[in-house]
Amino acid sequence: MGKTLAEKVWDAHVVRRAEGEPDLLYIDLHLVHEVTSPQAFDGLRLAGRPVRRPDLTLATEDHNTPTLDIDKPIADLTSRTQIETLRRNCQEFGVRIHSLGDVEQGIVHVVGPQLGLTQPGLTVVCGDSHTSTHGAFGALAFGIGTSEVEHVLATQTLPLRPFKTMAINVEGTLKPGVTAKDIILAVIAKIGTGGGQGYVLEYRGSALAGLSMESRMTICNMSIEAGARAGMIAPDETTFAYIDGRPHAPKGKEWDAALEYWRTLYTDDDAVFDAEVTIDADELEPFVTWGTNPGQGLPLSASVPDPESFADESEKAAARRALEYMALEAGTPLRDIAVDTVFIGSCTNGRIEDLRAAAAVVKGRKKADSVRVLVVPGSAKVRLQAEQEGLDKVFTEFGAEWRHAGCSMCLGMNPDQLAPGERSASTSNRNFEGRQGKGGRTHLVSPLVAAATSVRGTLSSPADLEPVG
Amino acid sequence: MEKFIRHTGVGVPLRRSNVDTDQIIPAVYLKRVTRTGFEDGLFAAWRGDETFVLNNPAFASGSVLVAGPDFGTGSSREHAVWALKDYGFKAVLSSRFADIFRGNSGKQGLLTGQLSQDDIELIWKALENAPGTEVTVDLDQRVVTCGEIVAPMQVDDYTRWRLMEGLDDIGLTLRHTDAIDDFEAGRPSHKPRTLV
């Protein structure tokens, strides 16, 4: 019997396999950030252990970094302590770090691919659940906890039981205005926030072939919101072209050898998945969430659902609670929901393509007076690139705030937060209660919907806008 | 990690059931960046109450916590184990532990020994009648003794072996360093490196 993509990558990394024990899996790339690493490094220090492979480890500062006045000391004590601790740890243990102000600084999941470190067939881990992003390259990439971070630092391996595999077939052609974000929100709404538990999701099908790497990263990024351990997409010419020429891409003969290997990374025709789900790409529309988990989403043309319409009792209760928190009435058209803030950024949608898409919508327009618009590039490099293309001007002329790179309002660990009761349309990945600030209300959307919403002030798609005249 | 074979120390009777990890260490202590020094957060909400057992000088130097059933429920925070260890506890005895807490403890070298509730009650009485009484936890023989009381203790074979060998998760993996070396020797040279 053939193997799935995930099984191929897994099997190529088994250091040790013994009856009744978890496999010992080798880790090719370990990404580190300031929130989940301090105690891992401290654990090493207590036990007198070194980092086994600093040359397979890379740290960035992202979760806590301010997006304004980045040359001033960080005001919040906890944030500052975490960042200073990371810097000290990296220096002590010989780990490369990209600090605030460095041209390669940015959200860990934007930086890895951008440097060409994220490559097909690798195992990638990070103490962060959205590590699944790197699966877009055909890598097996998943989030781990702090004690596992310490384990990888010390041994470059992890004891793990194999994941199950689920195929997500996305067949057909996307309508204009429908993006990767809409695909993944529809997938999560379909299988539920627990539907992927224990699985690696492999996204496949005709609708994926035409997608850019940025779009594929958006999809894999949110696999975790369906409960999955990881998401993957088989590498193809688009993948290879993206990596080619990046700082850490293999060169010369190494490139040829890598390419030869990468071309073997696909699910065999006779491989069997533990589960399969199919999504009709032709039917998809811009998708937005109305509730307080990423599975509570609907097409933008729909209305806020009536909790009583759910068959399942726990879903009913969840919907009731969500509507109360979100201050929404059942039956309200989603398009009528007015927002206070639009956030464009995060490891889900903070890449150059996302900024280009949003800029194209807002170019030559003025934002609605009632909204504040925050544009936060996923990395310092993305910010520079955007500025070279003049996107910063497009955004500032539109009335948006052009910020420095980081996680920012995705989780509100830095000062970028929603005030209690404030409502946002956000291109990030989690709409949990209080995620973007205590009492804040989040609607997850694509960059196109975010941009159109900032023009009209209510949830909108670019198709709802008057032509620029 | 230190090997645990046998330990004798002052027993601390904690007459409470369902002690969850929030009570062991409240969330405000989780912002720290170190792995040590969590003893000040241990049972923080109760330490202000002067009748709380650890505020009795005779128990303050305790190292064997004798708790009610369902110890360690709630959030999976590893800090709960760190706080108990940092305070100086070597073993927790209870008639029932939450699974995740027990798993986390085993990994960090804190013994969680399961006793019958009847034996727990007997030990509680003995400790309360003579505060400062020592308890011996013998992992090798799987028995707890406290004065005249001799109580059988349940610890699963795997955890017992790890504790007696002093192996944390990383220590376990490092036993296979040869296999890791071999694997590394065979890794293709086109794989990326962060340092050049």
Ligand code: SF4
């Ligand atoms: S952008 Fe948001 S989801 Fe992504 S790593 Fe940062 S905090 Fe996590």
